[in-house]
Amino acid sequence: MVNLTLYGLDPSPPTRAVKMTLAALQLAYKYVNVNVLKAEQLSPAYLQKNPQHTVPMLEDGPARFWDSHAIMAYLVRKYAKDDALYPKNFYKRALVDQRLHFESGVVFAHALISITRMVLFLGQTKEDHEYIAGDQLTIADFSLISSISSMVAYVEIDPVKYPKLRAWMRRMEQLPVYAENAEGARLFIASVKKAKFTVAE
Ligand SMILES: N[C@@H](CCC(=O)N[C@@H](CS)C(=O)NCC(=O)O)C(=O)O
Structure with a gap:
């Protein structure tokens, strides 16, 4: 079962890039708002998950990582039906x-x-x-x-x-x-x- 959680904020460009990828792959996910405009990424709870305190961050079951580029490539590699969005060639x-x-x-x-x-x-x-x-x-x-x-x-x-x-x-x-x-x-x-x-x- 797919168990994805995306931490982000809509005004954040890299968060939106990941959201477009999730939509293209038709993946359901939980979206947790981290309001970087109010410094919520510096809360102890978020810092404990991501010491680099950036959004977007993805959790896939027990796996957790950040950086939109790494997240998008991972999602395509793991969940896409074909390699169109991130070609293997x-x-x-x-x-x-x-x-x-x-x-x-x-x-x-x-x-x-x-x-x-x-x-x-x-x-x-x-x-x-x-x-x-x-x-x-x-x-x-x-x-x-x-x-x-x-x-x-x-x-x-x-x-x-x-x-x-x-x-x-x-x-x-x-x-x-x-x-x-x-x-x-x-x-x-x-x-x-x-x-x-x-x-x-
Ligand atoms: N290269 C990163 C950039 C991430 C980034 O800098 N995100 C900003 C929001 S757009 C952020 O989290 N800023 C808060 C901080 O760095 O404390 C990515 O593509 O994910």
Whole structure:
């Protein structure tokens, strides 16, 4: 029997990436809200489970781990009917892994200072493929859309300059699993706008 618990918060982009993966795999799970905006991740109970005090975190029966990329890859490996979302083919997997590390190390980790690099990489160099790592939807799409749909709080992605990037975003928004991302992204953008952050040139 599947016994999954996801700890997270909807405005958190990596939490939403995991929620999209769970929806794509049609997996039922318990969702425990950890309000990082109120520092709930620093409670002794949560620290005891995750000393790195981040969300998302997954529990699968007795197994427990965190980092959205590790969680998504694990869910596909363990529960997917096929390997489409995280291909086993060495080359295809390397492409997906590259995009996942790009999301983690560049887009998410340095969101503001790397916006230009992110737009250049994904906007100008995005090849004529439907999805981020080729012609097939993978967990790299879930990962990157969770960050990029949040980043539009800081920067507008010009549809004329970056038509392929915008087309991919629209394509993602059409997916049924995008429902797992939409409301949290809206909450994230609303809280950023409220705080009136700006991006320096
Ligand atoms: N690379 C991690 C990033 C996790 C992360 O930094 N999550 C934020 C919320 S979006 C968090 O938990 N922040 C609270 C903290 O670090 O104490 C992932 O993909 O899961």
